[in-house]
Amino acid sequence: MNRGLLVALVSAVVVLAVGVAGLAVYVWRFPPGSIAVGGAAVALGQPAVEKAYYEMDKFVTNLADTDRLRYIQFSVALGLVSQNAKETAQEAEPQVRDVVLSHVRVLTSKDLNGAGGKERLAQAIKEGLDAILPGHVTRVYITDMVIQ
Known part of the structure; x- marks a missing residue:
C-alpha cells in the first residue's frame, strides 16, 4: 500500500474518533432537548427544577x-x-x-x-x-x- 494513502487513512480514523468522542461528551453533558443556562443543562418542554x-x-x-x-x-x-x-x-x-x-x-x-x-x-x-x-x-x- 502507498505510504501517503496509509497516513491519510490513519489521520482520517483519528479525526473521526476524536469527533465521536467529542459528540459523546456533548450529548452526555447536554442531553437532547436541553439548553445550557448558567453552566447547567435545562430541559426544554419540561418544567425546570428551581435551584x-x-x-x-x-x-x-x-x-x-x-x-x-x-x-x-x-x-x-x-x-x-x-x-x-x-x-x-x-x-x-x-x-x-x-x-x-x-x-x-x-x-x-x-x-x-x-x-x-x-x-x-x-x-x-x-x-x-x-x-x-x-x-x-x-x-x-x-x-x-x-x-x-
Whole structure:
C-alpha cells in the first residue's frame, strides 16, 4: 500500500474518533432537548427544577382603573434555574423592578380579581423578565397581594 494513502487513512480514523468522542461528551453533558443556562443543562418542554429563589422587596403602585384611584401592594419571588441566576437577578434588580412595575401599572383591579388574577399577574411578569433574564427565571411567585 502507498505510504501517503496509509497516513491519510490513519489521520482520517483519528479525526473521526476524536469527533465521536467529542459528540459523546456533548450529548452526555447536554442531553437532547436541553439548553445550557448558567453552566447547567435545562430541559426544554419540561418544567425546570428551581435551584434558587430570589425574594424581592414589596411593591406598591397604582393600577390603571379609571373609575377611582386604586393601589396594589404585592411581593414577588423569582424561581431561578441556578445560584448563578440568583446573582444575575440581584445585579439586575433595578431592571427587574422596572419590568414588574411596568406590567402591573397597565392592569386594572378587574384584571387581578378572581382566582386567576394572581396567575395572570405572575405570567405577565415572567414574560417581561424573559426579555432581560432569558432562561434564568422558571416561575414568578406572587407571595402577597392587597388591592385597595
